[in-house]
Amino acid sequence: MPKHILQVNQPMFETQLDRMVSEKVTEILNRMLDAEADEITGAARYERSCGRKAYRAGHYERDLTVKAGKLSVRVPKLKGALFESAVIERYRRREESVEEALIDMYLAGVSTRRVDDISQALWGARMPSQTLSDKLRKVYGDIDAWRERPLSQAYPYVFMDGVWH
Template identity: 55%
Template sequence: AEKLTQAARYERNEQRQGYRSGHYSRNLTTTSGDVTLKVPKLKGISFETAIIERYRRRESSVEEALIEMYLAGVSVRRVEDITEALWGSKVSPSTISELIKKAYVHIEDWRNRPLQGGRYPYVYVDGIYLRRNWGGEFENVAILVAIAVNEDGYREVLGAAEGMKEDKASWVSFFQWLRGRGLDGVKLIVGDKCLGMLEAVGEVFPEAEYQRCTVHFYRNVFSVTPRSKVKLVAKMLKAIHAQESKKAAREKAKAVVEQLRSMKLKEAARKVEDGIEETLTYCDFPSEHWTRIRTNNVIERLNREIRRRTRVVGSFPDGNSALMLVCARLRHVAGTQWGNKKYMNMKHLEAALEDASIAG
């Protein structure tokens, strides 16, 4: 105050710029707890402290901690309890909601970032359904998720977007969005056989092949198999994908179809006969990669992590809230060892592509 007014308390001089008018108290939540600050009040001169911004009630480090707690899977109620235990004051749900909105701006920037990992030979896609409370009625909202293995062999989260349902239009829009952000060099897309998936792949990525997830394929066959025979049928199906060539796998599949028919499992036999070819695309790629490109397990693990967090929330007020929380978890996982550890040796694919070009 003396520096700003250029006068000590009660001093009168020609250089004086303003007058003291007492002070007011400001509460500030810090990482060490609540503190009360005395802020000078001046007349005839404006004053803002450089220590805390106008209207700020918390240190930025406290706000960052609150956001990280929520995005890490801590419920709003638990965040309230934790803040009271750590800093002596409870942060209200409305305050947390405002902070989360700030975080969502950064998450949206990350979601729409340009893809700069070079070429992405292997892409995995899936849809995860979450509950939305719309006017008191609950309905499902689909969040479409894509990850990839880049040309250096590392996993990368490509992105997520809201789709009203897993139909062709949703997948085409999703794939076009990814392509527009720089998704290139795709050789194989792995996913479940949902409505329109195969057509969408052919339309947006005509240069890529489609691999139907073998795990989802098995589940589809099990859905028409008596429970007492599921273990036996599972063993039969796994034997198909244990073969060392596509030709051998096709021959084994024919034998399995006949065996299922002899067991009076006609519907299961039909599903195997109609769908087996889509599950054998991986055989066209290096055998060293087979176990990691014939299933969607790599993305299913991410989905489990997402569900662990979304279970805390229960239902969402709208689709964008669901999308933002999913993206927050994806961004978090991408920054861990999951995204920093090499997943595949891509030299095997490079050699196979070079041999194919020479043969061509």
């Protein structure tokens, strides 16, 4: 019985896998947003109901950068009620973990312009260097507050100095 060797085109497989993950994440987010709209309106899409509190008025596309890449989600628009999603914060364009990863890159010594290039390569979305600089101001403010906090008690420490040959 001959043995068949299965060969996998690794780059093609990874590309297809990435695409499948992005599509599934987009589908799940869209369903969650629709479920939120159903809850706010008091009725499902196209449902006739006496208890309806608001009406759907279409949707708009919104880009969101997550670990799975850059996604385009459909955010419902409503008549008679304000749609505020618990799934996606208003005006947020990037998932928090993506922003944390970009800040970690900078703190590890990568320049803001290079972080922009890396974010484009990893997630398909740019992080302008000015946006990163604005976020870093807050991080540095937190670091400075921690560094300059009052020390209310004595802390033991060991100070060493030496040369390695």
